[in-house]
Amino acid sequence: MKLAIFASGQGSNFSAIVKAIKDGKIKVGLVVLVCDKPEARVISRAKKAKTAVILVKREDFSGRAEFEAAIIQRLKSYKIGLICLAGFMRMLSPGFVRKYHNRIMNIHPSLLPAFKGSHAIKDALDAAVPFTGVTVHFVDEEMDHGPVILQQKVRITSKDTLASLEKRIHSVEHKLYPRAIRFFCEGKIKVRGRKVEISNP
Ligand code: GRF
Secondary structure (H helix, E strand, O other): OEEEEEOOOOOHHHHHHHHHHHOOOOOOEEEEEEEOOOOOHHHHHHHHOOOEEEEOOHHHOOOHHHHHHHHHHHHHHHOOOEEEEOOOOOOOOHHHHHHOOOOEEEEEOOOOOOOOOOOHHHHHHHOOOOEEEEEEEEOOOOOOOOOEEEEEEEEOOOOOOHHHHHHHHHHHHHHHHHHHHHHHHOOOEEEEOOEEEEOOO
16 A cells, blocks of 8 residues: 655654554555645655655646646556645645545544634634544545544643643644554545444454
């Protein structure tokens, strides 16, 4: 199985996945990083891990269709079985999602459907809820939506700051994402409508 990671940020999840592969916890070949931000830290992490990088800048294309066509074209030769979004801050079109139906995962720092969007950790802290968490889900046509694969709660304490909560959420992410990828690669995940079933986790 070949894996592509789409990321445009810090890349801590990228590195966690690389480590899980190196440690033999997931049997998958990480073949390529797709990134739309030349200055993103994840690019240097990919270089260090000797992973190929496809850099596609949205502003180099007249529209989303052309942008995605370029990604699809450049991914073709890799024969990708799974795409993992890890801080890729762009919505994929319904056509792209259909092409990789139930083969695109995303990780989101909340217990979806609560706190969708790009400020999920801060929003949970501001809402003063007792806990938030992490969700790994298959991507569908809507933002932060689609069949949930794994979720884990993270308690919010009265002493939490945004930084402390982010730190705990990220450390949960770094375990949960490799686990979801492992289940996928072992063929343990079945999607029935909007429900995910995992056999012998
Ligand atoms: C993570 O919090 C993830 O849940 C969200 O984007 C962030 C990416 O962090 N989708 P990193 O770039 O992997 O450090």
